Amino acid sequence: MKFSPSLFEFHNVSLTRQDNEILKSVNCTVLKGEYCAIIGPNGGGKTTLVRLLMGLDKPTSGMIKLFGVEQSKFKAWHKIGYVPQRSALVDANFPATVREVVAMGRYAIRGLFSFESAEDRRIIEESMEQMGVTDLRDRLIGHLSGGQRQRVMIARALASHPQVLIVDEPNTGVDVESQHRFYELLRLLHKSRGISILFITHDVGVIAQDISKLFFVNQTLLVSQTPQEIVGCESISRLYGNPSHVLTHNH
Amino acid sequence: MIEMLNYPFMQRAFAAGLIIAILAAISGSFIVLRRYSLLSETLAHVSLVGVSVGLLVGSNPLWMAIAASLVASWMIEYLRSVHHLYSDSILAIFLSGSLALAIIIVSLAGSFNASLFSYLFGSILSVTNEDLVIMAITGTVGMALLLLFFKELYFIAFDEEVARASGIRVAALNFMLVSVIAVIIALSIRVVGTLLIGALMVIPPVAAIRFGMGFFKTMFLSIALALASVVIGLSASFFFSLPSGAAIVLCLLLFFIAALVINLP
Numbered sequence: 001m002k003f004s005p006s007l008f009e010f011h012n013v014s015l016t017r018q019d020n021e022i023l024k025s026v027n028c029t030v031l032k033g034e035y036c037a038i039i040g041p042n043g044g045g046k047t048t049l050v051r052l053l054m055g056l057d058k059p060t061s062g063m064i065k066l067f068g069v070e071q072s073k074f075k076a077w078h079k080i081g082y083v084p085q086r087s088a089l090v091d092a093n094f095p096a097t098v099r100e101v102v103a104m105g106r107y108a109i110r111g112l113f114s115f116e117s118a119e120d121r122r123i124i125e126e127s128m129e130q131m132g133v134t135d136l137r138d139r140l141i142g143h144l145s146g147g148q149r150q151r152v153m154i155a156r157a158l159a160s161h162p163q164v165l166i167v168d169e170p171n172t173g174v175d176v177e178s179q180h181r182f183y184e185l186l187r188l189l190h191k192s193r194g195i196s197i198l199f200i201t202h203d204v205g206v207i208a209q210d211i212s213k214l215f216f217v218n219q220t221l222l223v224s225q226t227p228q229e230i231v232g233c234e235s236i237s238r239l240y241g242n243p244s245h246v247l248t249h250n251h
Numbered sequence: 252m253i254e255m256l257n258y259p260f261m262q263r264a265f266a267a268g269l270i271i272a273i274l275a276a277i278s279g280s281f282i283v284l285r286r287y288s289l290l291s292e293t294l295a296h297v298s299l300v301g302v303s304v305g306l307l308v309g310s311n312p313l314w315m316a317i318a319a320s321l322v323a324s325w326m327i328e329y330l331r332s333v334h335h336l337y338s339d340s341i342l343a344i345f346l347s348g349s350l351a352l353a354i355i356i357v358s359l360a361g362s363f364n365a366s367l368f369s370y371l372f373g374s375i376l377s378v379t380n381e382d383l384v385i386m387a388i389t390g391t392v393g394m395a396l397l398l399l400f401f402k403e404l405y406f407i408a409f410d411e412e413v414a415r416a417s418g419i420r421v422a423a424l425n426f427m428l429v430s431v432i433a434v435i436i437a438l439s440i441r442v443v444g445t446l447l448i449g450a451l452m453v454i455p456p457v458a459a460i461r462f463g464m465g466f467f468k469t470m471f472l473s474i475a476l477a478l479a480s481v482v483i484g485l486s487a488s489f490f491f492s493l494p495s496g497a498a499i500v501l502c503l504l505l506f507f508i509a510a511l512v513i514n515l516p
Contacts, residue, residue, distance in 0.1 A: 055416070075418065077416065083413075093460055094409065095466045099465075101409070104409065104413075107417065108419055
């Protein structure tokens with residue numbers, strides 16, 4: 001197999017549902033080490049793009065490659081840490097402690113009928129430590145605040161030792177202080193552990209200084225390669241259908 | 252009290268009851284967490300079709316109940332996962348439809364109402380050796396599958412989408428789970444009966460969840476409650492000449508009420 005530095009490749013990917021074109025001829029590449037943000041209006045196809053990437057939806061046409069391998073043949077899903085949009089919404093009574101949730105990140109790597117190895121336990125502890133949830137280990141996930149749950153979900157994703165982290169609108173229902181801590185954590189993971197980040201957000205301004213690539217999604221996809229292009233980019237106005245610009249700010 | 256175990260029919264009753272209690276509590280935990288509790292009721296009613304056919308053609312009703320329940324579980328899962336029909340609607344259709352079919356078969360034959368009665372309300376005290384062998388074999392297979400895929404089933408119950416995105420074969424495991432549940436329910440109708448099996452699957456995990464523990468502790472407590480209910484219910488049935496299924500379910504209800512009271516907000 002040829003070595004490819006690309007993590008994800010979309011080649012002319014389209015999705016149509018009941019005559020509605022959700023995504024049209026999407027072409028893009030995410031490279032190793034990149035910090036990418038996906039923005040776009042509600043219903044524009046941001047989450048669908050990620051769901052196609054994760055194999056949760058099937059494209060009508062086109063091809064998706066993960067780590068240089070065609071998606072249908074891809075097996076190393078543990079290399080991708082996925083935190084979906086509503087992941088912090090957990091039933092308050094669900095019988096799962098923080099430690100049990102983080103341990104789920106190891107399930108796909110462990111074989112059938114296997115018990116946790118010493119390495120599994122070490123990685124689970126390390127992931128909890130990294131996200132600052134070790135003290136919450138015996139608490140039920142449903143009894144935590146939105147921000148705490150969010151960190152637990154990221155810890156679960158990290159427990160599979162991913163090379164890329166995909167986070168879909170993580171700050172829905174989370175207070176500003178927790179959002180700020182969250183952005184710091186993503187920055188740390190990207191810089192210190194070299195984890196690539198693909199981040200769906202409405203609030204691109206707050207991470208404008210971090211990102212290396214910006215995807216605008218509204219049925220079609222446009223790619224901005226440099227942060228400088230982001231601010232005041234005319235493409236955003238065109239995609240959103242009204243005059244728009246991006247404010248860089250810090251919560 | 253221990254002298255009741257001198258009777259072979261009580262030995263068989265306890266063996267069957269304890270096998271079913273463990274299986275029902277484990278599989279029940281998964282369906283409760285997935286808001287799929289009505290599956291047990293539905294498949295129990297489908298089992299009744301198998302029982303009716305078995306009694307009609309003179310073959311072992313337990314085998315026929317397993318076959319009917321398995322086929323229905325696959326159809327339900329197919330309609331839910333492929334055609335995306337609402338789960339509760341599919342279950343309601345199968346529940347009513349299978350009961351209607353069972354009634355028609357019963358009314359056409361019209362000669363085995365007494366036998367059918369024991370399947371409706373359970374007759375654990377008349378469990379035969381053949382029943383026990385079937386329960387032991389299929390129960391062991393069911394238990395092995397549940398243990399083999401335990402962590403994957405837990406992940407799916409917690410977050411089906413992320414489990415799928417992690418490379419876990421969710422669709423195949425969902426079919427496996429409903430198949431195992433179908434077999435367990437078909438086996439259970441001898442113990443607690445078609446009309447009461449839902450309680451044995453659903454009440455232990457629901458009561459255990461009230462204690463606010465993690466999944467593994469909740470599962471163990473659920474098994475303990477199911478086992479205790481079977482032991483107490485069967486003993487009450489022996490000493491006070493009560494119907495065994497109803498005695499077990501009432502015992503479960505008492506545990507549930509106790510769990511509610513102990514864990515009042």
